[in-house]
Amino acid sequence: MKKTILVTDSGLGGLSVFTDIAAGLAKASLWPKVAMIYFNAWPEQTRGYNHQPDMAAKARVFNNALEAMNAYEPDMILIACNTLSVIYPFTAFSRTTAIPVTGIVDHGIEMIAQALESEPESCVIIFGTPTTADAGSHALGLIKKGIAKHRIISQGCVDLAGKIERNPFGHEVEQRVRENVVQAVQQVQQGGKKFTKVFAALCCTHFGYCKDLFEKHLEQQITAGHLANNYKIYFEILNPNEKMAQNVLASEHEKPFKADIDMQIVSRVEWEASRINAYEQLLQSKSQQVVFALRQYELNPELFEV
Numbered sequence: 001m002k003k004t005i006l007v008t009d010s011g012l013g014g015l016s017v018f019t020d021i022a023a024g025l026a027k028a029s030l031w032p033k034v035a036m037i038y039f040n041a042w043p044e045q046t047r048g049y050n051h052q053p054d055m056a057a058k059a060r061v062f063n064n065a066l067e068a069m070n071a072y073e074p075d076m077i078l079i080a081c082n083t084l085s086v087i088y089p090f091t092a093f094s095r096t097t098a099i100p101v102t103g104i105v106d107h108g109i110e111m112i113a114q115a116l117e118s119e120p121e122s123c124v125i126i127f128g129t130p131t132t133a134d135a136g137s138h139a140l141g142l143i144k145k146g147i148a149k150h151r152i153i154s155q156g157c158v159d160l161a162g163k164i165e166r167n168p169f170g171h172e173v174e175q176r177v178r179e180n181v182v183q184a185v186q187q188v189q190q191g192g193k194k195f196t197k198v199f200a201a202l203c204c205t206h207f208g209y210c211k212d213l214f215e216k217h218l219e220q221q222i223t224a225g226h227l228a229n230n231y232k233i234y235f236e237i238l239n240p241n242e243k244m245a246q247n248v249l250a251s252e253h254e255k256p257f258k259a260d261i262d263m264q265i266v267s268r269v270e271w272e273a274s275r276i277n278a279y280e281q282l283l284q285s286k287s288q289q290v291v292f293a294l295r296q297y298e299l300n301p302e303l304f305e306v
Contacts, residue, residue: 003031005248006074008039008065010048011165012271012279013205014080017104019283019290020245022261026287028249029259037072038293040267041065041084043306048162049083050131058131059090061306066093068304079103080244082128082203083161086135105132107247108203108240109141115199115238116147122197123151124238125184127214128204130156138203150191155184157204164206168278174213181217185227194231198222201238208241209282263293268303 007018018038025034042048043061052058062084069077070093077099079085085103088094094101112124126138133156142152160176167173188198200218202208218235227233280291 001031002033002035004035004037004072004074005076005078006037006039006069006072007078007080008041008069008084009079009081009205010042010084011040011081011161011206012275013161013165013207013209014038014241015279015283015290015294016205016208016241017078017080017245019286020242021248022263022290023287024245024249025259025261026289027258028255029257030255031259032257033262034259035262036264037069037074038263038265039065039069039072039303040265040269041081041304042267042269043304045269049087050129055087055090058087062087063091063093064306065304066091066097070097070099074099076248077101078244078248080205080241082108082132082205082240086132086137102244102247104205104240104244105137105141105203107243108201108238109138109145111238111240111243112138112199112201113142113145113147115236116142116151119197119199121195122199123153123188123191123193123195124199124201125153125155125188126201126203127155127157127180127184127207129161130158132156132203138201150193151195153184153187153191155180155187157207161204161206164209166275168206168209168282173210177210177213178217181214181221185218185221185225189227196231196233198227198233198235199238200235201240203240205241208239211237211239261289263289265293265297266303267297267299268301268306270299271297 085105157180
């Protein structure tokens with residue numbers, strides 16, 4: 001039996017989830033054959049979803065992308081993008097499809113809630129895109145699970161995902177990370193509550209590529225900085241990308257196969273060689289097959305309507 005798994009994101013960020021799933025299935029799988037498709041839902045060469053004027057416009061464009069995904073006849077669609085996960089409930093596709101669709105926001109909420117419940121004197125900083133921050137989906141989901149509002153800090157990171165998408169090794173990426181960490185820590189201080197631990201949730205699939213930079217600047221601002229002057233405080237990074245991949249790979253049953261994987265990466269917009277080379281460096285230690293598929297990606301300007 002062949003399983004078709006489609007992973008989508010607006011850019012290259014979700015390739016981290018795609019790669020983790022591919023690497024896991026190559027070791028242990030419930031299915032002998034798997035077709036894996038990475039569908040880049042970025043709509044225009046110079047304009048993404050955060051450039052759309054309102055939620056209705058975002059939902060219209062993403063709905064067109066989802067209809068195009070349907071043509072691949074996937075057994076599941078994984079929205080490996082917090083921004084698109086927030087947009088998804090506003091699409092017509094979400095109300096009519098029979099395909100199981102999972103958004104990474106749900107995985108993030110579950111992961112964060114488990115962390116906060118394990119540390120009663122902790123808080124979380126949710127680092128996301130402006131669309132993710134404005135929607136407040138993580139905060140609402142956490143509050144529904146009984147997490148107090150004062151323990152949830154949201155930091156909308158303007159243009160950080162774009163900087164990582166274009167050049168994950170560029171100096172501007174670290175500058176943006178530092179600025180957002182400083183602003184987020186200031187929000188923690190303004191609350192007036194002394195937390196013993198701060199969880200930093202990287203709620204944009206691109207941000208996981210810069211985990212070391214977040215750790216560096218959180219260390220400076222929290223553990224070694226002014227937040228820790230009067231009492232002991234710790235921090236921990238939470239990466240929902242890992243949670244999403246683990247959910248696909250996890251099973252209570254024996255996994256008897258090392259999957260034979262067919263892989264395809266498709267995009268409506270072009271990725272320049274320098275960008276592909278940068279992501280090859282980020283992914284090559286996990287899956288050479290993904291690296292090869294990225295080099296051979298299918299450019300199709302008619303992939304979906306905008």
